[in-house]
Amino acid sequence: MEQHILKVENLTKKFNDFLAVDSLNFSVLKNEIFGFLGPNGAGKTTTINMLTGLARPTSGSIFFNGKDYTAHIKKAQEIIGIVPDESNLYEELDGFENLCFCASLYGIEKTEREHRARNLLRQFNLTEAGKRLYKSYSKGMKRKLTIAAGIIHQPSVLFLDEPTTGIDVASARQIRLLIKSLNETGTTIFMTTHYIEEAERLCHRIAFIVKGQIIKIGAIHDLMEDAQKEAIIQFSFDGIVQLSQFEYDFLQQFSQCKLTHIQESVFQVRSAIAHDLMSLMSFFDSRGIKVMEAKIIKPSLEEVFVKITGIEREVMKKEKEGKKK
Amino acid sequence: MKTAIAFWNIMLKDFRNYYLKPPNISWGIIFPFAWMLMFFLKSQTPVDVRAILPGIMAMSILFGTTSLLSVTITFERRSRSFDRLLLSPISLTWLMLAKTLGAILFGIVNAFVPVLIALFFVNLPHINWVIVFMSVIFIAITSTFLGLFIAVSVSEVFEAQTFSNFFRFPMVFLCGLFIPLGQLPVYVRLLSYFIPLTYGADLLKTAINQDGHITVPISFSILIIFSIVLFLFSKRNIQHKWIY
Ligand SMILES: Nc1ncnc2c1ncn2[C@@H]1O[C@H](COP(=O)(O)OP(=O)(O)OP(=O)(O)O)[C@@H](O)[C@H]1O
Ligand SMILES: [Mg+2]
Numbered sequence: 001m002e003q004h005i006l007k008v009e010n011l012t013k014k015f016n017d018f019l020a021v022d023s024l025n026f027s028v029l030k031n032e033i034f035g036f037l038g039p040n041g042a043g044k045t046t047t048i049n050m051l052t053g054l055a056r057p058t059s060g061s062i063f064f065n066g067k068d069y070t071a072h073i074k075k076a077q078e079i080i081g082i083v084p085d086e087s088n089l090y091e092e093l094d095g096f097e098n099l100c101f102c103a104s105l106y107g108i109e110k111t112e113r114e115h116r117a118r119n120l121l122r123q124f125n126l127t128e129a130g131k132r133l134y135k136s137y138s139k140g141m142k143r144k145l146t147i148a149a150g151i152i153h154q155p156s157v158l159f160l161d162e163p164t165t166g167i168d169v170a171s172a173r174q175i176r177l178l179i180k181s182l183n184e185t186g187t188t189i190f191m192t193t194h195y196i197e198e199a200e201r202l203c204h205r206i207a208f209i210v211k212g213q214i215i216k217i218g219a220i221h222d223l224m225e226d227a228q229k230e231a232i233i234q235f236s237f238d239g240i241v242q243l244s245q246f247e248y249d250f251l252q253q254f255s256q257c258k259l260t261h262i263q264e265s266v267f268q269v270r271s272a273i274a275h276d277l278m279s280l281m282s283f284f285d286s287r288g289i290k291v292m293e294a295k296i297i298k299p300s301l302e303e304v305f306v307k308i309t310g311i312e313r314e315v316m317k318k319e320k321e322g323k324k325k
Numbered sequence: 326m327k328t329a330i331a332f333w334n335i336m337l338k339d340f341r342n343y344y345l346k347p348p349n350i351s352w353g354i355i356f357p358f359a360w361m362l363m364f365f366l367k368s369q370t371p372v373d374v375r376a377i378l379p380g381i382m383a384m385s386i387l388f389g390t391t392s393l394l395s396v397t398i399t400f401e402r403r404s405r406s407f408d409r410l411l412l413s414p415i416s417l418t419w420l421m422l423a424k425t426l427g428a429i430l431f432g433i434v435n436a437f438v439p440v441l442i443a444l445f446f447v448n449l450p451h452i453n454w455v456i457v458f459m460s461v462i463f464i465a466i467t468s469t470f471l472g473l474f475i476a477v478s479v480s481e482v483f484e485a486q487t488f489s490n491f492f493r494f495p496m497v498f499l500c501g502l503f504i505p506l507g508q509l510p511v512y513v514r515l516l517s518y519f520i521p522l523t524y525g526a527d528l529l530k531t532a533i534n535q536d537g538h539i540t541v542p543i544s545f546s547i548l549i550i551f552s553i554v555l556f557l558f559s560k561r562n563i564q565h566k567w568i569y
Contacts (some may be wrong), residue, residue, distance in 0.1 A: 052412055055569050077414040088405040092342050104334035105413035107327025149409075 003030045004066075005157050005188050006051070011031030011060035013046050013212075020046045022212040023060070028157070028190055033183050035203030036192040039311060043212040044192035045085060048159050051190070053080050064157075071259055078106065081187075084160045087142050095121060095130035095137070096144050106153035113152070120148040124178070140171030147178060151187065158182065160191040164198060176202055200301040208309055216308045225305050230272055232297040233280065237265040238290035246287050253283060268297070331415040335423035339397050344431050349393070353431065357385040357439040374443050379529035380502035381439045383522060386461065387493060388466045390432040394472030395485030397424055402567070403482065411568065417560060425469045432465035449533075456532035456541060463548040464525035470555035471521070477562045496522045506538065521551040 004027040013021040020045040027060050028034040036044045049055035051062060053073035061070045069076040089098045096117050102115035121130040124144045129137065137145065143163065151158060163174035163179065179202060183189050193199050199206050201222060207217040216223065248260060257271040269280065277294060284291050304313070343349060362479040364377045401407040410420055443449060473491065479485045499513065500505065500522040506514055517523045531537030537544075 053568070054411060074414060074416065077412060080412075082404070082412050084408065086405060088409045090338075090406050091343070091404065093338075101334060101338055102409065102413075105331045105410065105415060109330065165393075194518045287527060 004028060005030045005064065006190065007063040007066070008051070009061045009063075009096055010045065011050060011062065012058045013043070013050060013055065014058045016114045020212050021050070024209075024214055026207055026217055027213060028188060029205075031183070031186060031188055032204040033179070033189040033191065033202055034197040035206040036190070036209055037194065037305065038192075038209035038296065040200055041192055041211075042209045044209060045161055045216045047209075048082075048084075048161050048190070048192065052080055053160055078153070079156045081150040081153065081158040083143075083147050083150040083158070083163060085165065087146050089134050089142070089146060089149060091135035092133065094133050095126055098134055098145060099130075099149055103152045108153060108304050116152050116291045118150060124148050125174075140167045140174075143171070143175060143310050144178070146173070151182065155187065157188040157190060160189060162192055162194070164193070164195065172198075184272040196300075196305055206301075208305060210311065220301065220313075223301065224299065228299055230270055230299065232299065232303075233269045233277065234262070234293075234295050234297050235267050235269065235280075235284070235291055236293040237267070237284070238292050239265065241265045243267070243290055246284070246289065249287070250283065254280070328415055328419050331413065332419055332423040335410065335415075335420065336427045339424065339427040342559075343393065343396050344427055348430075352392075353385075353389055353427045353435045353490065354438055356388060357381055357435065358442060359416075360384065361439050361442050374447050375449065376534060378381065378439060378443055379526055379533050382436045382461065382529055383464055383500070383502065383526045384497060385435045385439060386432040386525075387496065387522060389435040390465060390468040391472035391489045391493060392486070393428045393431060394425070394469065394476040395482055395489065398473065398476035399479060399482050399485040402480070406531070411563075419562070421473065421556070421560060425473055428469045428472065429462075429465045432468060433461055436461040436465070439523060451535075453532040456528060459545070460525060460528035460532060463545060463552075464522070465568045466552050467521040467525065467548050470552050470559065474555045475536070477559045477566070496520050497522070499537075500526045502526050519531045521548055524548050526550075 008024055009023040011021060012019070024047065026034075031203065036047065038044055046055060049175065050057045051073075053076075057070065061068055062073065063069065064076045064079065086242065090101065091102065097116075100110075100113045103116060104110075108116070117130075118127075121127045124147070126141065126144060126148070129141055129145075134142070134145065150160075164175050167175070171174035174200065179189060179191070191203070191211040207215070207218050208215045210273060228260065229279070243259065247259060251257070254269075254271070256273055259271050260268045260270065262268055281294065283290060358482075360381045361374075364374070364381070398407065401410075410424075411417075440449075471492065475489050475492065476485050479488055499509070499517045500520055501509075501517060506517055506523070506530075509517060512518075524539060524547045525541045527537040528541060528544045529537075531541060
């Protein structure tokens with residue numbers, strides 16, 4: 001049996017009458033990267049706060065290593081590392097002091113914490129910055145130092161709340177690599193994100209969370225399998241083509257297919273059964289519609305997410321940009 | 326051992342970050358000094374220095390400690406760094422003691438600034454220094470916990486400051502330092518007995534000028550009760566409001 005480090009049963013959080021987190025059930029396996037993927041306000045941060053001891057569950061149970069810690073998360077905090085969505089380090093301390101201070105909160109002795117702080121600064125390319133005040137850091141540097149502060153006590157499970165939101169592409173890439181290598185050296189990771197590609201690239205298993213509920217949970221390839229049952233072929237036509245020009249006849253002939261208008265003269269044909277491209281091509285040819293391009297679209301996690309949650313990809317994208325500002 | 330390391334470093338950081346910063350140090354010295362000077366110039370007799378010493382000591386502690394807590398707690402809460410403390414395995418009680426011990430020590434040092442200044446001008450014989458020292462410690466503890474109570478009851482730094490003045494100024498006037506308790510109207514005097522500073526000031530008066538009204542053990546016991554109640558109330562507030 002695979003060992004789980006964290007298990008959650010019927011975890012619920014109500015703010016007055018508002019159900020922010022609604023009976024979550026999931027477990028995180030040892031050494032995996034587990035992703036919580038959902039739009040703004042889905043309840044991701046609230047869940048992390050309950051798991052780490054900043055919020056009290058309204059009901060439900062939290063187990064670490066098989067032991068019930070619901071009523072006293074404080075006792076589990078020693079093995080937990082936390083990187084919150086917003087920085088919570090000290091502006092008036094420099095990078096090195098911040099790391100040492102965080103280590104001291106876990107009772108680590110002076111020589112040991114200084115040794116660890118120096119190593120982490122080196123590992124995160126912050127050795128020079130370590131001597132500067134935290135408030136002078138760029139966003140990317142701040143995030144990196146916050147991660148370093150979250151792992152200085154060598155936790156066995158690390159909670160990362162939107163680790164790459166609001167920072168540039170290069171820093172985000174660096175951070176993803178850091179997360180990967182942390183995981184490879186034995187740290188279990190629980191992360192939230194609303195970047196679908198990030199979840200796809202990093203996580204072993206993902207839970208889709210919307211409006212406080214887990215809609216779907218599974219390993220990436222299992223989630224993809226669902227979507228792969230459906231083939232998507234995208235056609236780009238020459239000139240302006242209206243759906244009405246061929247829709248009726250098309251659906252008569254290919255009754256298992258679904259047609260979607262993507263943009264101007266780009267259409268998608270979705271089908272659960274395989275159709276050969278030639279018969280589709282000749283259909284359009286017979287209607288005098290010239291096909292400029294036809295391509296088979298590999299379903300991405302994004303497709304899966306959109307299909308399962310009913311949330312349009314544009315919504316997630318808009319939120320990403322909104323967040324950045 | 327682990328708790329001890331965390332405790333010590335939380336306190337040390339506050340000292341380095343806040344208490345030992347020039348504005349705080351100068352405030353700690355200038356405030357008592359200004360009061361001393363004001364009374365001294367007004368009266369110009371050495372006897373009066375001794376008479377006003379308890380009042381200035383008590384006020385220095387009160388103002389010194391309560392204003393610190395709005396920074397070390399309310400400000401850190403605003404900037405979310407207090408969350409980091411709540412997320413670490415140190416228990417809430419130890420954490421709050423670590424956050425307040427620095428302010429208590431600062432208040433104690435503050436109290437002796439006017440004493441040192443007074444020693445420049447006059448001799449101070451016949452003073453029960455043991456009771457002075459004990460009183461200073463207990464006034465510092467009670468005022469710090471009052472500051473803690475205020476700091477955890479509000480969410481903005483300016484609120485903490487406004488709110489603490491709301492407590493501090495009436496306390497100064499009602500505690501018997503400027504207007505002797507006997508001269509206050511009866512119902513106002515009743516209010517005085519609900520103010521911890523009344524007992525602290527009375528202790529200092531007894532120790533320095535032998536003219537206190539309340540017996541020493543009673544004053545100490547009441548200060549201890551005030552401290553415990555304020556501390557527990559603040560702890561409850563953090564538990565219910567900050568761990569939501
Ligand atoms: N302290 C609180 N009091 C009342 N409502 C709250 C509180 N904290 C969160 N909520 C509500 O709970 C819901 C979930 O919030 P949460 O911060 O967990 O979402 P999230 O998934 O982390 O979103 P984001 O992507 O924006 O970080 C939101 O509707 C939010 O308004
Ligand atoms: Mg969030």
